[in-house]
Amino acid sequence: MASHDLRDVLNLPSDHSAGPRPSKKQKTGTPRPNLKGLAREVQNLGGDNPIAIVPEVSIFKKRRIASRKPVTKWELKAFTNSARADDGALVLRHWKRKSEAETPSESVEDRGSQQPDGMAVDGERDTDKVDDSAFAKFNVRVAVPQYNEDQYHRNLQHNDWTKEETDYLLGLAEDYDLRWAIIWDRYDFTPKTAEIETDSNVSTAVFKPRSMEDLKARYYEVAAKMMAVQKAAQYMTGPEFELYETMQNFNPDQELRRKKFALETMSRSKDEAREEESLLLEIKRIMARTERFNEERRELYNRLDYPSTDSDINSFKSSAGLQTLLQNLMNVDKSKKRKSIIVPGAEAATPTTAVPGSAVSETAPPNNTNNSTSNRRESIAASVPGGGHRDSTAGTPATPVEPAAPNAANKKKGAAPPERRKLTEQEETIYGLMHHERLGSGPTFRYEKINKLYSHKSGQQQLRITNALAELDVPPRLAMPTAAVTAQFELLWAAVTSLVDLRKVCDKLDGEIKIEEAKKAERDKARGISGGDVKDKEQSGGKTKPGATSTSGEGRPGTKRPASSGGGDKLAAPRPSSSGTHKRSASVLSSTSDKSSKRQKK
Amino acid sequence: MSQQPLTTSVQPTETYGGDEVSALVLDPGYCSTRAGYAGEEMPRQVIPSFYGHIDGRDIFGDEVIVPRAGFEVRNYMNRDSVVEDWDAATKIWEHLLLKRLQPERPTPPNKNGLNIGDDGDVAMGDGDNNDENMVDNLEKPLAESPLLMTEAPWNSAKAREKAIEISMETWGCPAFWLSRTPVVASFAAGKATALVVDVGGANASVTAVHDGMVLKRSIQKSPIAGLWLSNQIRTMWEQNEPKVDLVPTFMVENKKPVEAGAPADARLRTFPFPIADSFRAFEEERLLTEFKESVVEVWRGPGRYMAPGNEDYARSQPGRVFEMPDGSNQMWREQRYKVSEGMWDETAAYASAGADEEGRVSKGQTILSLIKASLEGVDIDLRSNLIANIVVTGSTTLLNGFNDRLNMELAAMYPGLKIKVHAAGLTSERRFGAWIGGSILSSLGTFHQMWISKKEYDENGPGIVEKRCK
Numbered sequence A: 001m002a003s004h005d006l007r008d009v010l011n012l013p014s015d016h017s018a019g020p021r022p023s024k025k026q027k028t029g030t031p032r033p034n035l036k037g038l039a040r041e042v043q044n045l046g047g048d049n050p051i052a053i054v055p056e057v058s059i060f061k062k063r064r065i066a067s068r069k070p071v072t073k074w075e076l077k078a079f080t081n082s083a084r085a086d087d088g089a090l091v092l093r094h095w096k097r098k099s100e101a102e103t104p105s106e107s108v109e110d111r112g113s114q115q116p117d118g119m120a121v122d123g124e125r126d127t128d129k130v131d132d133s134a135f136a137k138f139n140v141r142v143a144v145p146q147y148n149e150d151q152y153h154r155n156l157q158h159n160d161w162t163k164e165e166t167d168y169l170l171g172l173a174e175d176y177d178l179r180w181a182i183i184w185d186r187y188d189f190t191p192k193t194a195e196i197e198t199d200s201n202v203s204t205a206v207f208k209p210r211s212m213e214d215l216k217a218r219y220y221e222v223a224a225k226m227m228a229v230q231k232a233a234q235y236m237t238g239p240e241f242e243l244y245e246t247m248q249n250f251n252p253d254q255e256l257r258r259k260k261f262a263l264e265t266m267s268r269s270k271d272e273a274r275e276e277e278s279l280l281l282e283i284k285r286i287m288a289r290t291e292r293f294n295e296e297r298r299e300l301y302n303r304l305d306y307p308s309t310d311s312d313i314n315s316f317k318s319s320a321g322l323q324t325l326l327q328n329l330m331n332v333d334k335s336k337k338r339k340s341i342i343v344p345g346a347e348a349a350t351p352t353t354a355v356p357g358s359a360v361s362e363t364a365p366p367n368n369t370n371n372s373t374s375n376r377r378e379s380i381a382a383s384v385p386g387g388g389h390r391d392s393t394a395g396t397p398a399t400p401v402e403p404a405a406p407n408a409a410n411k412k413k414g415a416a417p418p419e420r421r422k423l424t425e426q427e428e429t430i431y432g433l434m435h436h437e438r439l440g441s442g443p444t445f446r447y448e449k450i451n452k453l454y455s456h457k458s459g460q461q462q463l464r465i466t467n468a469l470a471e472l473d474v475p476p477r478l479a480m481p482t483a484a485v486t487a488q489f490e491l492l493w494a495a496v497t498s499l500v501d502l503r504k505v506c507d508k509l510d511g512e513i514k515i516e517e518a519k520k521a522e523r524d525k526a527r528g529i530s531g532g533d534v535k536d537k538e539q540s541g542g543k544t545k546p547g548a549t550s551t552s553g554e555g556r557p558g559t560k561r562p563a564s565s566g567g568g569d570k571l572a573a574p575r576p577s578s579s580g581t582h583k584r585s586a587s588v589l590s591s592t593s594d595k596s597s598k599r600q601k602k
Numbered sequence B: 001m002s003q004q005p006l007t008t009s010v011q012p013t014e015t016y017g018g019d020e021v022s023a024l025v026l027d028p029g030y031c032s033t034r035a036g037y038a039g040e041e042m043p044r045q046v047i048p049s050f051y052g053h054i055d056g057r058d059i060f061g062d063e064v065i066v067p068r069a070g071f072e073v074r075n076y077m078n079r080d081s082v083v084e085d086w087d088a089a090t091k092i093w094e095h096l097l098l099k100r101l102q103p104e105r106p107t108p109p110n111k112n113g114l115n116i117g118d119d120g121d122v123a124m125g126d127g128d129n130n131d132e133n134m135v136d137n138l139e140k141p142l143a144e145s146p147l148l149m150t151e152a153p154w155n156s157a158k159a160r161e162k163a164i165e166i167s168m169e170t171w172g173c174p175a176f177w178l179s180r181t182p183v184v185a186s187f188a189a190g191k192a193t194a195l196v197v198d199v200g201g202a203n204a205s206v207t208a209v210h211d212g213m214v215l216k217r218s219i220q221k222s223p224i225a226g227l228w229l230s231n232q233i234r235t236m237w238e239q240n241e242p243k244v245d246l247v248p249t250f251m252v253e254n255k256k257p258v259e260a261g262a263p264a265d266a267r268l269r270t271f272p273f274p275i276a277d278s279f280r281a282f283e284e285e286r287l288l289t290e291f292k293e294s295v296v297e298v299w300r301g302p303g304r305y306m307a308p309g310n311e312d313y314a315r316s317q318p319g320r321v322f323e324m325p326d327g328s329n330q331m332w333r334e335q336r337y338k339v340s341e342g343m344w345d346e347t348a349a350y351a352s353a354g355a356d357e358e359g360r361v362s363k364g365q366t367i368l369s370l371i372k373a374s375l376e377g378v379d380i381d382l383r384s385n386l387i388a389n390i391v392v393t394g395s396t397t398l399l400n401g402f403n404d405r406l407n408m409e410l411a412a413m414y415p416g417l418k419i420k421v422h423a424a425g426l427t428s429e430r431r432f433g434a435w436i437g438g439s440i441l442s443s444l445g446t447f448h449q450m451w452i453s454k455k456e457y458d459e460n461g462p463g464i465v466e467k468r469c470k
Helices: A003-010 A020-029 A040-045 A102-113 A122-128 A149-155 A163-175 A180-186 A200-207 A212-230 A238-248 A252-266 A270-303 A319-341 A344-349 A371-387 A391-395 A404-412 A425-431 A446-455 A459-471 A483-529 A534-565 A581-601 B012-016 B086-100 B121-139 B157-170 B181-188 B226-239 B277-294 B310-316 B335-341 B367-376 B380-387 B402-413 B427-431 B433-442 B445-449 B454-460 B464-468
Strands: A073-080 A092-098 B024-028 B032-037 B045-048 B050-054 B057-059 B072-075 B147-151 B175-180 B194-199 B204-210 B220-222 B252-256 B265-268 B320-323 B329-332 B390-393 B421-423
Touching: A149 A163, A149 A212, A163 A180, A163 A212, A180 A212, A180 B204, A212 A238, A212 A252, A252 B380, A446 A483, A459 A483, B024 B086, B024 B433, B032 B086, B032 B433, B045 B086, B057 B086, B072 B277, B086 B157, B147 B157, B147 B181, B147 B433, B157 B175, B157 B454, B157 B464, B175 B181, B175 B433, B181 B194, B181 B204, B181 B390, B181 B433, B194 B367, B194 B380, B204 B367, B204 B380, B220 B367, B226 B277, B226 B335, B277 B320, B367 B380, B367 B402, B390 B402, B390 B433, B402 B421, B427 B433, B454 B464
Parallel strands: B024 B147, B147 B175, B194 B390, B390 B421
Antiparallel strands: A073 A092, B024 B032, B032 B045, B050 B057, B050 B072, B194 B204, B204 B220, B252 B265, B320 B329
16 A cells, blocks of 8 residues: 555545556556567566567578469570561570460460461460560661752762762761761772773862761761752751751861860860869859859849939928938838849839839839828939939949839930830740731721722722732732731732832833934934925824823823822932932933923923 | 569569570680670680691690690681681681580480380371481581671681681571670670770780770780780790799609709600690790789889889889799799880880890880870770770780779870779689670670571672671
């Protein structure tokens, strides 16, 4: 009987000494790990701590679980290799596990495939059947460009290479799977026809030893050309075109220089090698540092983006003014901080900053503005964009400070447009951004724009333009007026109209020339006859009259129009004041035509 | 624990890309000819390429080379490791591949004539069939196994064609392949691209191998190899003070231990018939080989052996004692370095007084100049890769310190480049590098498309070997 039993009976609160007892009881209750081969008494000696004696187990190793399956059988199986060039003439034999599971299914397959002569017994066929080597699939060969005689003569002529030698080179390339080191090593071309040919030039050209660069250059030339022959460059897929381009741009001289350089690096001493290595390391470090340095500097500039102090400070002398200033600075600070976190390009997109008309809006959100102090604030704000960048910014133009450019733009334009990042042309195409003139309300159709173009022209011209377009197989109304197509069409249309205009002018000038020539002939005739035949002259003049009037009548509006339409106005300028031989001749003609018309009027 | 043994259900084919087709691998060299089964790690049979000729017949193997009357020792190869005597070559290879590798099996009981009285009704059908096979086998002894042979990289086209002719027509191999030693030696080292430095018995060669193909312009060879070293030792012994007599083992009948440096006290055997010079030379070579194996070492540096002070240092170091077969023995100190120094430094070679045609070393014959010339024969882009993959093979490279010296000299020659010399640690792997590579190659599953089959040979003639085994 211990004290805690007593306490138990008396229902007294047990003190700290009561703890171990129940726990002990619990412990005895829990089953101990029953160590075999150890007497319980001995085990109990350890008490709470289990004894660290590992009992020796004197049991033999467990018997291997013998599989009931019969011993696996192996058989000497014949096989062929389909990667060989001799159509399975070589039958080799190797040991294969004879699998019970596979045989039936295989034989079923066999039966399926050999339906016509499926008389043989399964077992026999198994032995007859020769399977393909599992390694045949690893046989991969390079594809060497192929060409025929005709293609060679059309595309691949080279005054340093005969066809025979080119064939030889391509044969080697195929044999050695484009391993250039080996191709060059084994390259030993002796032309068979060279002895027969008397032309000494050919043989000398052929016999000179080729460098690896020569071989590569020729091969790439042939390969690129044949590639282009088989598939025009614009239809190639991306990787194909890349390959095509690299092969086309192979530069043997550069390769040679590179190899010379490599040779020099091979012969450098240990110290030099070490030096170079350390220099490379240093460069890497410097590069990494400049990046970080630039980053820090940008951060610093952002922080320095405070209003300059050279403005009037009188407005801040009152406590209210100071309050405003503080507010302002805090706002500026906030936005600056945010700016440094978010990407500079993204801030243009935040709507809070995009309030036009107020310069402060660039930095301060509009809901923070205090109405009562708005004019004062504006006085500060006016200085914000201007003084936003101190002289130090301008002093370091090399570092790309992104927000600087828009701010500078702001300064120039006053405070009107909010800052907006300019997209590069490439980005514009990526995002599908387009610029076009203002559109009217409601839906507009692109072809309407083209119709509008037509409507400005006279009926005759419209006809001519449609005729010209029909000649080009372009329908007057576009089937698929996408933006790009309409843009192109507009260009085409402009070209066609200017052409039509030009033709009109040309026709007119031709007519005038004809008239003048006729006149001149007449005049000469009259002079030759020594004024004898006045009647004749008059007659001829009368004859020319209708033609002249018709041409001039046609020409008049023509000369006027180009001046207004602007396409062909230079050629058709009626005034002789213009310079340039072409124009002058035209003007001369036109002036004479004026005279002739005057005379006709008389 | 970490590496679990493969269960039988997992076929090694899928794991290692191997596919055994019971091919034979034959690796002939000037000093020995190796043969065995593909897929094994060592050649089964290694016999000297020297064979005995007695009474008009040839006998092969190491054990038959014993002193006999009228016994001559010949070699079927010339010193360039190119087969010269094709009749003997055919016979010795046949001896190796047929007699030694595939010992004759007893005739099956139904064929040996002992069971003739039994009723043969059932067996008759089979018997006919087998008879045909037997005839085939008799005609073509190697009709079942593809054969892979190795050759020196400078082997002539004629010799190559002859090799395929023999294997296809005489032995009836179903498939044949001829591989150059440096290629297979680099395969044995697990590399497809390597600069193979092969210092063997008759020749030292340096060859660049790129993607499993020999670069022909890089092939360099010189006679500075095992036999040259033997001659150096001979010269060194002759010039030694006192002169060392070269008495091969077979000459000694009885010997008594003597002090170091003392003259030998041995009774020599006398033979009632003249001993052929060739036989004596062969036996002397055995002794010299033993000396090379146990005494000769390569100076490891610093600097060359001839640099001032090095020789004195070598003299002060503990030497090695070598006991001749006749009992005379001597401590070898600095000589054991000097003898091999000619491989690296042509000025240090012993100039033999009598035979000057072999002992002379020119500048371009040292191993380093071979390497240099070999590298100059390949494209610049390959060189650094080759230097980082140097494979050392051949039994003469087993000289102590050879690799250290090679490493040191290369580092001095190409200071800015990464140099890695790969030399197998096992003696046998270094001796049989080419054979092991051939064994690996011919048991690869992907190699089976390469074999020249009988059909291809029949269609194209022996010229196909030039076309295919490039």
